[in-house]
Amino acid sequence: MEGRREPADTLGAAARSVCTPALGLHARARSARPRSVCTPALGLHARARSARPRSVCTPALGLHARARSARPRSVCTPALGLHARARSARPRSVCTPALGQHARAAASPRRRRDGGDGGARRSAFRRRDRSYPTPRRRASIVPVVADRSSSTMTQAEKNPLREGMPEERTASPAALVIFGASGDLTRRKLLPAVYNLALSRLLTGGFAVVGVARRPKPDFAQEMREAVGKYSRRPLEEASWSELEKGISYVQGSFDEPETYARLAAELERLDAERGTRKNRVFYLAVAPDQFAPIVRGLRAANLVAPPSHEKDAPFQHVVVEKPFGEDLESARALNRDLLAHLAESQIYRIDHYLGKETVQNLLVLRFGNTIFEPLWSRQHVDHVQITVAEEIGVEGRGKFYEKVGITRDIVQNHALQLLTLVAMEPPSSWDADAVRDEKVKVLRTLRPIEGPDALSSTVRGQYAAGIVRGEKVPGYTEEPDVAKDSMTETYVAMKLHLDSWRWGGVPFYLRAGKRLAKRVAEVVLHFKPLPHGLFKGAPGATEEPNALVMRLQPDEGISLRFAAKIPGSGIAIRGVTMDFRYGAAFGSSTPEAYERLLLDALRGDATLFTRADEVEAQWGFVDPIFEGWRTQNAPIARYAAGTWGPPEADALVQPSEGARGACGERTPPERAWRRP
Template structure:
């Protein structure tokens, strides 16, 4: 175990939210059942949410408050982390339900009456968070109805506060993201809008800032003089499930590159902010995004490899090809894999390539950032049969085991001079001895407390779309023959198309797959 010394005792404990209510639109969806309800209960169970709290789930299905409370209880009882908690019943009694059409103003007026009554009962002082766990196509309609009904008042960010949480995608290209932000701004200021990226709720991702700025040995070597390249991998072994309607119109780049991977890139590459306040941090991210070199849209294959999974097996289980998934067109060229190379044209990172990749039906579920340092300048160990210069790798492991590892070379004991590659590993779960909480825990609590540090700001969303949109438009306008050449088939259970290996190997580098 680590010899832990707490050096910031005053802020180590997660704060307690003020009195507050939360309305979840999309109460019957997977996100609510699998993520939001468990996260809210975990906060309540740990005392981070006060007794002055209630939840209203809203969806089209007609059920009673009592039925919804039973649903919430069942979700928590079936969760092995909470099954034995004596607080499940208390939490469920604070959960209520509203049935209505998302576009019917009368439904929102009824919801407002219900909220006013519950706010008096639970003394939440009119504070409310609206969580939009619904398809992105419904965002504008729900925000409009919230505004017109008086449930959401623009500029009301404290005493009482009205805030909204929206999930990706934040638009599908630059123009639509600008239009979405502009529409929302009619009913809520940007200080009231929390664009959530659940990767930012992970301890390892937040630890990047502490690792870089809290340890004087790393930041001096965090630049083009010492780092050869950086890899960011977010791989999944699952297919698209029942998301064909959304996914075939989006693809892996819209689904993952514009948000998750770009956010991870900014964490690794930004300049040190004056402090980690929300504006300082997000201003540095804006500078970084503006420094990214535009992609070559005249030759997409220079900067990208695209793929689509075929028939095959994963863990000895036969799986369908993407084009055979339910509701996917048989001639679809939507990418389920991408690999790209990004350059950042600033002083720190000039000439250092950032290799990003993400895909479905890959060999295993893996999320990590690897910092590959330059090789030793000479072959000092060539007399020992070592024919290549050696390098070090720092990896931020996001999934499956959150932590940090350092790969280095050392002499193997009881040998004359035999060199081996070793890993110095730090694991959150192993060192701190407890199950890590859901990514959504921190993020929902931050919203309740008015802290936007870990959330996308609208200008940064628009900048990331501005980078990617020319590529997406170019691909969409290709002929079928050109798309066939660009989108490579790959076997499930592999690490993507063979072209992705050649893509990095042409630069005399290799993907890190473990």
């Protein structure tokens, strides 16, 4: 074995690399600091950094040892051409110098270099390429957002809280066919929702809108443009509208004529060829309920709907049905029979736009996505629940319609009961449409019936009289056009409900809904039980007002929690404060309209936020006995001035009965009151 030779001296303080191939001498210095000395003829490598030895090699023995803080980094046996490097027990580099072959693996092989001895010598000079190739970039998801310059973005849209928010998935290519396209719903809600989805890049290029109505509409696209400019939550952008407008068309005809569906089929075939809608259809029935059955029969006869297929990428046909879905249990069952005679339940999307509101959806996330709330969500901690749906407006010229409907059918049977089911339901087994709806139906089946005399003790119905709203005088309900002077139609209703279930036994749910009330607001409030002992009863500002969790649905969607806090100072003084969360402030963008979410779900085939046949029938099954009780018991109708919070009789409804006891035997609070938002 040859004797070991000492490394060559460093050549100059500023020298960077000197090589004498004949002697096999390499020396490298950087900033007056020796970096590497090598005598390859003798197989001697030595590396120093800051006077610290890094590597010593004796090739005759095939041994490399590298120390950094007493940790081995590399072992090499040149005779066998094997290099192995370990770092945290992970293989990083494999080298066969005899073949000039380098490969590097980081959890898996990343790069291989082939080239002979010359390649091995070149890699000694190009240290970065020797065993540390440039890592490849990971693929990234490109967010689907509108292409707007930063100068046109609002300050809210630049909110840093939006960072990390997942982007929405785009809808499949499809044609949206709107029956009743000449109506108010299409102008005010549906087309603005479609435009905002397109502006958010949630609709593909293969999307089209076809309006169908009896009236001729030669300028349908222009009318829709004006409606979007007037009712959209975001300004009209010409470039986005121009692209959307290319897919808008109109078919005129009566809903009970076969020729109408023949023309519609021809138009849809044209859109399949020109727009690439792939025979995917969403039929939106923005018409009166008595038109549902004729339209579905016409679609089926023209082969525009077919039984659903479970094959991958098979075309879909969904039918969206607007409320009211029937006027009582019998009519709702008849509508379900008519629809199910031509469609599968999975193809029917019964819409309730309240379920598209962000805060309504957030009820489930608040409950089942946080550990701090669900343990409190029961009779052990909740004293009572209030659900309010209040409107400032009157019947707005729809007196004839409202005479047939009233507030109970218009609001309570659908919106209010939907809110109740989301508040009271048990955790679903999964975030699946049927799993969620199964639990909602269970809640409706636990509602204690209100029948006969209970309709007088558990409900209050009212009707607005003339009054002042926002500083202006408004007429009473019986003074509205097309309303009978002796009308008994309710424009206000309050109810006290009970759920006969383990979780909610003994907890009253108070529902109220009305028109011409003091404020436009929709909210759900959980009022918690009072403290068992008033420790700070004598402190300044202390009250017996319990904690409350408020979920605002409109306006200013958000959540607030009311609790007591100490006022800064030397003594104990208490004041009620509110912890407030608002969607617009937190997420930095205007909240999407309910119809945007529901239309997108219908295009995607997600029925979670739509009602099922048994759910609708259970809602009517609860409401129908109330109407019968009002009729048989000659229930009076209370009057209230427009611009107030309803009739005084409703205030007595929320008071506990004399001698009532709580779930654990304690006396219930002596006083309750409706919340005044």
